[in-house]
Amino acid sequence: MMGSSNRIPGKGNLSPAKTVSFTFDGRTLTALEGDTLASALLANGIHLTGRSFKYHRPRGILTSGPEEPNAVMDISRDKARTQPNVRASVQEVFDGLNAKSQNRWPSLEFDIGSINNSMSRFFPAGFYYKTFKWPQSAWDKIYEPVIQKAAGLGVAPEEADPDSYANQFAHCQVLVVGSGAAGLTAAMVAAKSGKRVILCDERPEFGGSLLSETQTTIDGLKATEWIAQTLEELHSLSNVILLKRTTAFGYYAHNMITLNERVSDHLAAPHPDLPRERLWQVRADQVILATGAIERQIVFPDNDRPAIMLASAARDYLNQHGVTPGHNIGVYTACDSAWSAAFDLKEAGIEIVAIIDTREDIDAELLGRANDLEIKILKAHKVTATTGYLRVKSVSVEPLSGGARQKFEIDCLIMSGGWTPSVHLFSQSRGKLKFDEANGRFIPDVYAQNCICVGSCNGTDELSDAIIEASTAAGEKHQLDIEYAPSMDGHLIGSPHNIDSNRHSASFVDFQNDVKASDIRLAVQEGMHSIEHVKRYTTTGMASDQGKMSNMHGLSIAAQVLNKDIPEVGLTTFRAPYTPVSFGSIANHSRGELFDPTRRTAIHSWAAENGAVFEDVGNWKRAWYFPKAGEDMHAAVNRECRTTRDIAGIFDASTLGKIEAVGPDAVKFMNLMYTNPWDKLGVGRCRYGIMCREDGYIYDDGVIARLAEDRFHITTTTGGAPRVLNMMEDYLQTEFPDWKVWLTSTSEQWAVIAVNGPKARQIIEPFVEDIDLEPEAMPHMSVREGKICGIPCRLMRVSFTGEVGFEINIPADYGRSVWEAIYAHGHPMGLVPYGTEAMHVMRAEKGYIIVGQDTDGTVTPQDAGVGWAIGRKKTDFVGIRGLKRPDLIAEGRRQLVGLKTKNPKTVLEEGAQIVDDPNQSVPMKMIGFVTSSYWSEVLGQSIALAVVENGHSRLGETLYVPMENETFEVEVTSTVFYDPAGERING
């Protein structure tokens, strides 16, 4: 096998005994437990991992971390568990993992799309903007479909995500992000002082870049030993939460940081209850950012061939996974750290062909070690070309000052353009950066929150300094004895040494979005002088890696062309998330049944058992109709309406909002909140009330019962309950705080059973104690307290059907039992259960409005025909001034009327527009619309309610409802269609 020679015995910390099997593009491969997908592929000699986004160029593994722009793949366990755009350098292999490369067809090695590469000079920056400008009509039919097909990486899964996701709100005194030397030190110091600490790190192991340091000693311990010892101590403390595989991806106001913990993506057979990811919403008193730095590539011609990778990545794979990326390796660098990689590789027996450094002055110690290891050194040199299609084969170099060109055969090139501090979270916290000219980087400057950056994310390069900084930030300065610490000296941004004049080579700035140095130059030349414009024109930094490696290069090249300093050109804004986060994690528990609360009444189970079809009303499930065998909705509703009017119907009205207003100022309060007058409403009486907002428009309505001088039982619409209570509390608390009246929501205290119909009284009578139900004793619109079935109740004589009606309020837990008792008794007499549809029909037959259906927030009580509910002598109520506004008293307002269709069988569509002249040209002048429309079985014709301009003065007029294929003729009528004299209700 190819693989074996790339594993270096004795290197890395994986056990050779623990192997796992996975597939890549259908090939079955072997890895070691603890490998990332990237290290496993490299161990198998595979560098080619994908095709680039735009030009379909062959690409390989570039990094060893979350900044990876190239090696992004589809990862799947099964059909539903397929995730596109997973970074191979982050994904850990497990037994049975399937990985598939993206953006290639028919195969990775032979990809038709790579024709884009040979055409690349036809796809410059801004190509889409320039090419697809016109004709406009071509957008929908040609350009968009084709571009969409060609664009994007990976394939989204087709099935619902079967995994679960979790959320955890957490509070701590210190949150430490990043577990390198600085992060571990900060966590330890804070934890030992007794503070509650959370330490998180995005990698599978704590230790950060220290994990790859083979030479470094801290207080006499090897780096890895120091990490282990520190972790052991942290684990032993109960005030510390340690989170591995956990990315801090967002930094929000008031020190809230969101973390995404990947709980089970690395497991072969996770327990079914284990969430895939957990979102942590952490509120920290103090945040210590120890997020480290990200190495940059060097921008040179054809710097994107497979097996050209970051020097730090090569070192991580060697020292952590025991894998070498090649056997004849070239090193191209502008900084010291790549030299350490070269030394480690060389000491592991790998041939280092040459170290090509752009610098003239190089640390003597490095030179000495390189000489000892017999490594060829080329100072002040640059790379001018590479060859190799599916893997790099050679590198050509020449002195910066010009001169002889040399070519080396290689199978891998590692590079380092220096380090970019990871200031993403600091930036998200709204902190301000400053440009560190000497080192070519932005570093934190002004803090916006209680946060402190330590270590290399703060531009602190020396390990000993980072430890002092981190410990001081955590409360107590510590100095550790450090030897052989890595240094992050040196840098190179932009491409000062290579202007890619050669059309056939490309110096990539942004690998994931295929943006070249020449694209940035072109964008600036074409007038994009702001970095925000350059970014959008070229799409640099806009891929899922958000330009972690490319932003500084892009900025530097733009600044160079503009002949400005980098700070003048500015930096694009960093935004959450730092790395991609799944929708599952963000939704977490709020999926399926938990997406939104489903509210059910106490009588719901009876309705379900008796065949009810339910409809959603807000969060409530309400019984819509009760079909018998063979009945459709229409037949069921007709039967329910007819039987209720002929005999009686029973209806679950429990969802009505209820508010109890208690206190000596209760009546004063009612006078304020409702347009009606309340002083003269006697105890034991009910009244229909209208509530407006200050603007004079109807806000809610309902029946209000006076239980005592100082106690009202208010009902509201089902959907309006919370906002009505909120508005009432607002007036009480902020405008009339001295009034002695208090409000309590009792919506759910009471189950409400409405029994309506000529036999309603007869049906409930046997169950009622202590209340005289006779019409003289208990007329329409009265309320009594007594007992039903032995249960204390509030019984109201009210009706929303126009028939004799009783609404029985009983404590909710008894709702079903009382309902069943009444139904058992009434059923033999012909009592039927009816649902919300029949309720709607019957109330429309009586012209009773439904707020929110017949009103829409621009309808006044007068418009709705309930102007009688306004207390004319009142000097104040909410809406009294609004109702006097010129627009509200002007002629021509839309007013609620009834409509009868000329053909009685035609049922109009709700929402249909109304005109007075059907022969006018389109667009017609619409003078109103249908708000409610039903078939009325008892009347044998359709009925509708509508708002129509000057409707109240149009009674008897003929109007028209033009529909797509037909225009319906309608007559304007009163809103009361059934029993206009209102005799039935008093029976």
Add this chain to the structure above:
Amino acid sequence: MADTSTSDLHRNHPLENQLFATGNVLIKPGHALARISLRAAGDQIEEINQVLSLDLPDSPKTSVARDERTALWLGPDEWLILDNLSSDLHELPKNLAQMLCSAVDISHRNTSIIVSGKGAVGVLNTGCPQNLSMEAFPVGACSRTILGKSEIILLRIGTSTFHVECWRSFSDYVWKYLVDGAKTL
């Protein structure tokens, strides 16, 4: 709670027969309770305390318990009073009728769920954003807050035991949320 001792009608508790347990958390419905929502002006408190035979808590996030009667501070003029079903709590609205206050029976409006065990805080913090550490939320602490998309009232009755109150129709959601949270711990 009105007197219902004369009725033998079946009472349907919304979470009847539910129970959920894992190694470190137990979730079960609380017993049926008598509940009063009490609203009162500050100058009435002493007299109300006499009637209640309990001193209403006057600090935010605190509760006072005596025998089985517990008063929870919910707001500066609002308390939730809990007691067992056989107590005389249902007489309170009548007994306070002459005072400047409002006592409203909400025994059936709310439902309670008891969450206990080592994982109790973790389960609640899957949906409740408050700091539930012992320092911030000690035994006896109580607060109206939220769990996911539902309002709840939280009362810590032991180091690792919480009494959760929610409205009746939200109890199914709150129950399922807690169970989902417990599974993912």
Add this chain to the structure above:
Amino acid sequence: MLLIHCPYCKEDRPELEFHGAGEAHIARPENIADISDAEFEKFFFIRENQKGLVFERWRHLNGCGRFFNAARHSVSDKFICTYKAGEAKPEITEEQLASVLPPARGDK
């Protein structure tokens, strides 16, 4: 997610428990029935909606249920103070305002 100090609960609580309730210190005229159209327009429709220091109403809806007021910087989202409904609009000092300004650009 903001952390809001409730002046009734006397502690910082998560924004999830609160609802915003618009601009503060707009009193409903006592003689509302008699005010002019212009006065009604000012009372009901016109709002400052300033960038910078704002006085706004919140309700601790899923908490103590109280409405209260806050002085906040609308860019930095930092609160200067919160205070009970009915209390006078506080005088904000230069120092207080400076303490909630978003940081100026660090560079240069």
